[in-house]
Amino acid sequence: MTICRVDSLSKHYTMGETVKPLDNVSFSLEAGDFVAIEGPSGIGKSTLLYTIAGLLEPSEGRIYLFEKDTARLSEKEKTRMRAEKIGFVFQEAILFQALTVKENLFFPQKFNKKKDPAQIAYLLDKFGLTDRINFLPYQLSVGQRRRLVIARALLNEPMLLLADEPTNDLNEAWIEIIMESLADVSKKGGAVIMVTHNAQLAMQAGKRYYLQEGKLAAIN
Amino acid sequence: MWFLAWRNSSRRKGQSVLTIGITALTIFTFVLIIVVFSTVQSSLQLSTNRLGADLIVLPNKAEVDSFQTVFTAKPSNHYMKRDLLNNFAGIAGIEQMTTQFYTQTLNESCCSVGVEMRLVGYDPESDFILAPWFVTQKKSSLADDEILVGARVQGWLGNRTRLLGENFTVVGQLGATGSGMDETTFVNIATARRLAANSQYLQHLWTENSPDELISSVLIKVDTKHQAIDIAKAINKMQLPVRAYATGDLVSSIRKQIEAIQQVVIGIWLALLMVAALALIGRFTALARERKKEIGLLRAIGGQKTSVFGLVILESGILAGTGGLLGSVAGVLAASPLLKLLEQSLQLPVTQWSLSSALLCALWGLILALILGLASSAYPAWRSSAVSPQETLSRGELD
Numbered sequence: 001m002t003i004c005r006v007d008s009l010s011k012h013y014t015m016g017e018t019v020k021p022l023d024n025v026s027f028s029l030e031a032g033d034f035v036a037i038e039g040p041s042g043i044g045k046s047t048l049l050y051t052i053a054g055l056l057e058p059s060e061g062r063i064y065l066f067e068k069d070t071a072r073l074s075e076k077e078k079t080r081m082r083a084e085k086i087g088f089v090f091q092e093a094i095l096f097q098a099l100t101v102k103e104n105l106f107f108p109q110k111f112n113k114k115k116d117p118a119q120i121a122y123l124l125d126k127f128g129l130t131d132r133i134n135f136l137p138y139q140l141s142v143g144q145r146r147r148l149v150i151a152r153a154l155l156n157e158p159m160l161l162l163a164d165e166p167t168n169d170l171n172e173a174w175i176e177i178i179m180e181s182l183a184d185v186s187k188k189g190g191a192v193i194m195v196t197h198n199a200q201l202a203m204q205a206g207k208r209y210y211l212q213e214g215k216l217a218a219i220n
Numbered sequence: 221m222w223f224l225a226w227r228n229s230s231r232r233k234g235q236s237v238l239t240i241g242i243t244a245l246t247i248f249t250f251v252l253i254i255v256v257f258s259t260v261q262s263s264l265q266l267s268t269n270r271l272g273a274d275l276i277v278l279p280n281k282a283e284v285d286s287f288q289t290v291f292t293a294k295p296s297n298h299y300m301k302r303d304l305l306n307n308f309a310g311i312a313g314i315e316q317m318t319t320q321f322y323t324q325t326l327n328e329s330c331c332s333v334g335v336e337m338r339l340v341g342y343d344p345e346s347d348f349i350l351a352p353w354f355v356t357q358k359k360s361s362l363a364d365d366e367i368l369v370g371a372r373v374q375g376w377l378g379n380r381t382r383l384l385g386e387n388f389t390v391v392g393q394l395g396a397t398g399s400g401m402d403e404t405t406f407v408n409i410a411t412a413r414r415l416a417a418n419s420q421y422l423q424h425l426w427t428e429n430s431p432d433e434l435i436s437s438v439l440i441k442v443d444t445k446h447q448a449i450d451i452a453k454a455i456n457k458m459q460l461p462v463r464a465y466a467t468g469d470l471v472s473s474i475r476k477q478i479e480a481i482q483q484v485v486i487g488i489w490l491a492l493l494m495v496a497a498l499a500l501i502g503r504f505t506a507l508a509r510e511r512k513k514e515i516g517l518l519r520a521i522g523g524q525k526t527s528v529f530g531l532v533i534l535e536s537g538i539l540a541g542t543g544g545l546l547g548s549v550a551g552v553l554a555a556s557p558l559l560k561l562l563e564q565s566l567q568l569p570v571t572q573w574s575l576s577s578a579l580l581c582a583l584w585g586l587i588l589a590l591i592l593g594l595a596s597s598a599y600p601a602w603r604s605s606a607v608s609p610q611e612t613l614s615r616g617e618l619d
Contacts (some may be wrong), residue, residue, distance in 0.1 A: 088521075098225055
């Protein structure tokens, strides 16, 4: 099953001058794929993830998610798809500041048909947050916050995981656990796109691409 | 969304307290204003309705204050000759007419009341003011050693008391009227004259005429075919040493003064409301801006535009509702002492402040707070829901 197909995708912004972070980008992800997208900072890797997730409209080209043309989906349908099938790890560890660790995991389930307290307990334990469940985000370390947002992205057992620099702020031991978790998504029949500027981590992915000057090139 | 809105409101205490404070202050002033003005207005209306007389005729002397005479129980030792009454006999439209004789209690050993207050002698032959009470009590009149007290004269029923050196039995208490009657003690007119004549403290009042030759006021009820104001004019044209006042007119002139003050106060309050609304718009806009990334996150994890709109509206509802509730309660609690102060300082008649009135005012306060909160947050809520998730998350960031 093709989980994501990006067809001749371009994105440009006009901010004084026209910037074109994505220029005729094409690639596809099948079930079980784990793709790493590399490239220097500020080149447009995050823009690619936002556009795939439907958080940003493409300037040109098409994106097919789960064999559906996203251009033909309403805003509501795209939002529902994100809630039910897509996990997103943002580059910045964004959390609901007024919710505790546990609540930050429970709350997204309101938008999802899957309601699984056991899965929450499992992820809290896996990411070393069990003893922090009643802490508010500001009471957590940077690394703990990062682990929490990854737990949140994995909570609905996504078919497509979009991870933007998921190992930022983490030590070696936690990086290993996180990479294993991402790989698990693809092993279970999902697909993962990981954006990173760390070549060593990228090597753990099955496919590697390099983004530069808007062009996406496969790395062999 | 309720869950997130509640957590945001209860856990972001600093921000919430400020918003609640602005709303509470606005609603507090609103409740106080409606309590004070509605109570004073209804008191004036009640006074007109329950006074029983359409006209009051008083001596035309500089020291006679018609408003004070009608609406307070302060001693009013002013007199006119009782034979002046004969002049009114031929005036058309007078349905009933009675006289009263005013004297007073004293802050002396002669009186167990301990304060100076008006003691009114009513004329059992012609009275129509106290008559309804006598009908319900199946009593014809007050005996020489009996008194009847107004609604706000406390703790006398069933007791014996001493007034101007004589002992009396309290035989009943009148219903509230919102007028000076409520704090007045009534005796029959013969007793009032006897007490006044015998009191060593009041002898200076009887140098020209004895109390038996005097009255303090004439109360007139006008028939349905005539206007009180026309009869007052007819009496005033007679060139007698008296002045007639239509009680409704007396009330309406006070009402006009109060309405003028009311307009100024409401104008000031509207300005305060505008300032509060602007402050709240600022608060809710800042609140939405500070949480831009969270709002983007909400959209990214599956929240619809309506969820974002609902979140901001709900949060403002919680904060404004809490502020409204606090402001209303504080306003209601502060209303009673304020009304008492007004009553004492301005000598305005004030009716009892009932629980139902308090609840109604509090309810209005709460409704206004919610309207204020919702109106102030509608634009920030719309802006937050309309902005694209990517913009809220990274504001155009390319990587």
